[in-house]
Amino acid sequence: MHMADALINPAVGGTMWLVTAGLIAYCARKVKQTMNDRLVPMMGVLGAFIFAAMMINFSIPGTGSSGHLGGGLILTILLGPYAAFLVISSVLVVQAFFFADGGLLALGCNIFNLGFFPAFIAYPFIYRVIARDEYGTLRAWIAAIVAAVVGLQLGAFGVVLETKASGISELPFSAFVLLMQPIHLAIGIVEGLATAAVVAFVAHARPEALFPAQAVVEPRNSMRPVLIGLLIATVIVGGAASWFASTHPDGLEWSIAKVSGKEEVSGTEDNLHKGLGQLQEKTAFLPDYGFKSTETEAAPAEQTAAEPEQWPTISAGTSVSGIVGGLITLGLTVLIGFALKARRAGV
Amino acid sequence: MGLGQWLEIGRMDELGRLDTPAHRLDARAKVITTIVFIVVVMSFPRYEVSALTPFFLYPFALIALGRIPPGYILRKILLAAPFALVVGMFNPLLDHQVIASVGVWSISGGWLSFASIMLRFVLTVSAALTLIACTGIYRLGAGLERMCMPRVFVVQLLFLYRYLFVIVDEGARMMRSLELRSARPSSLRLRVYGSLVGHLLLRSMARADRVYRAMAARGFDGKIRALHRASFQWTDWAFTGGWTAFFAIARMWNLADALGRILAGGGS
Amino acid sequence: MSHHLVEVRDLHFAYPDGTDALKGVSFRITHGESVALVGANGAGKSTLLLHLNGYLTPTRGEIRIGETPLIRETAAAVRRAVGMVFQDPDDQLFMPTVFEDVAFGPLNAGLPPDEIEHRVVSALERVGMAHLRDRPPYKLSAGEKRAVAIATVLAMAPDVLVMDEPSSHLDPRGRRRLIELLKSFKHTKIIATHDLELVVELCSRVIVLDDGRVVAEGQAVELLNDETLMLAHGLERPHSLRHLHPH
Incomplete structure (x- = not known):
């Protein structure tokens, strides 16, 4: 599921951009270190392959519907996590620009949701653990399905969190989760089946094809920097979101208040803010900015604390x-x- | 994805190769301006509607300068609309607080924020689409690389783009030959699917190998070198600076509201 | 020192899966010669070509380009001397514009920008495609693609041109132009092809490969006219030669 620009705020979008750019730089360095010259054309061509594979559908047994390959997991199986992350990013860049699928501001979110989870979580911690080095066996099928489901569940949850943190959609958190997760359970199973079927075929027809491409070093030994990066990203996102929430009346706080029925979210306030609590409670449900323009809006960081009474009345x-x-x-x-x-x- | 969409990509590719004032601008100038544009548009508060309208000037100007058919961009925006529409639709359902009234009608916050979401959606999507239509992926790639994107990333992105049509065409040919031999071609049994897509994958990998061979034959040693020719001209500075100033002004003062007040002679 | 000489001695090669593709190939091609490599599918032509610029490393045997034995250390130098034109121009033209594609080789050779520009322009002029320099390669016709692919190789100023099926996918007019173009080159040429009419026009000598071995070698017209030999190795006698009276 691609997020659209219209649903995220610049703080969330920008943070995810930074996180993703960091990951791309890190993966690019890793890919360079492999010294495998043929990896670059292989990455590009496999990215193109993913687009072609999306045109081909298979029928899902027992239902009337059909599905196709998603891309994240199979690319990681074929190329290893670092190269795969770069390829997934490019696929999303092309989708954003040429199909208007997702958007520029949301690109960081989309790359993270659809690239990070399959490449750095689902593949090393689930697929590799279950499948080991087997291809086409029952283990491998189960591994692909579980990994695809987990990857997509995490990605879908990422969409929910990012959307909520942006506070533009009114959709309550719980409803959004209930909407997204089951849909992506189904999509995950389909993706797992498709991935396993293709990998099983290749393993059978030309087993050697599966190894040379996967030249990138095993991720497990060197997962630490990625995890640290993730941790830092979480802190930054959390920080940015709460900053936005505390300075921006329509931020996270507002939406969580909407969901839980409580106006205050502990820990996101500072002292300046506290004095405005009363006002903010009201404004959270009221017109906050309305139609009128105020100069203060141009600088959200300074605005609320300094001149709250300038908020417009309608x-x-x-x-x-x-x-x-x-x-x-x-x-x-x-x-x-x-x-x-x-x-x-x-x- | 149907084949129709691929033709659309081909169209976008052709647009990206035009030679107009918009296309001649440095890719970096357009990338930066587009990013500023999107960030400013998305930084408006949730209920803002009228102050967003002056921002249409930017995509309209690029469409005009770049001689891009507006209908084409519009069609692509409509195709991409469902996600924002579905999520945005919840706003009117959940937010009934009346916050404005026009004559006898009262408007709930939900409808306002919904309208705002859809406006922003059209603005951001059209900005991204016009960026690529006025730049083309190759100039964009070169621009990104000079904006410190890792070269490996840019090069494999361009490879992806280069082989998109070649591989999609191969996939389409395989589908066609299968359709000629099967009664229900629209979707396949999983096993057939696995071997069809698997074949396509093997072919793609063989293609990648041949491309690598051709690169190696011409001295490729893992380092990707590039000839840099374009440089930032004063027009590029003017473009980025001028638009950024406009965005800042339109962000600080609601131009539409001001205009309306002058013309309607009212307002508070 | 001239690189124009190509010498292959007792070349053996087996693919990782155990297939023996070459089983002792030897030949020698001298300065300015134009030699055709013919044989049925799977005879080992493509595998042999991939050895000539060091892409594949023989399991046994030796290759010399000029005075230089082709080993890992000399591969880079040899690649500059031996220009390879591959069968599918789409594999060879991977850059955004014709100009950049032709510049790819000189750029990798570390030439200065002026020299690169000069080489690209003259290579494109040589094949009559100078007007296409800013076009994207994938929008070209099959004949144009082929010509540009040849220009990408010419820009590296090779001594030897190696071509795999140069006339495939060309319409008769495109093929005719290609033949005229190749005729005008003074390079040592090695052409692997099924297009025996092209061989008649372009090559003085023919090497027939079958099952990884050289089964015949000699004057082009003489060899191609030998119907029994041709049929025995999955080939046929070129039609044009039927109207010639051997003497």
């Missing part, structure tokens, strides 16, 4: 002017667009 007048102005602005932008175009065409 009047019909501002609403009307907002709507009228919005429509006219839209019209103007279209006109300017046409003018530019006409000028270009005339040149």
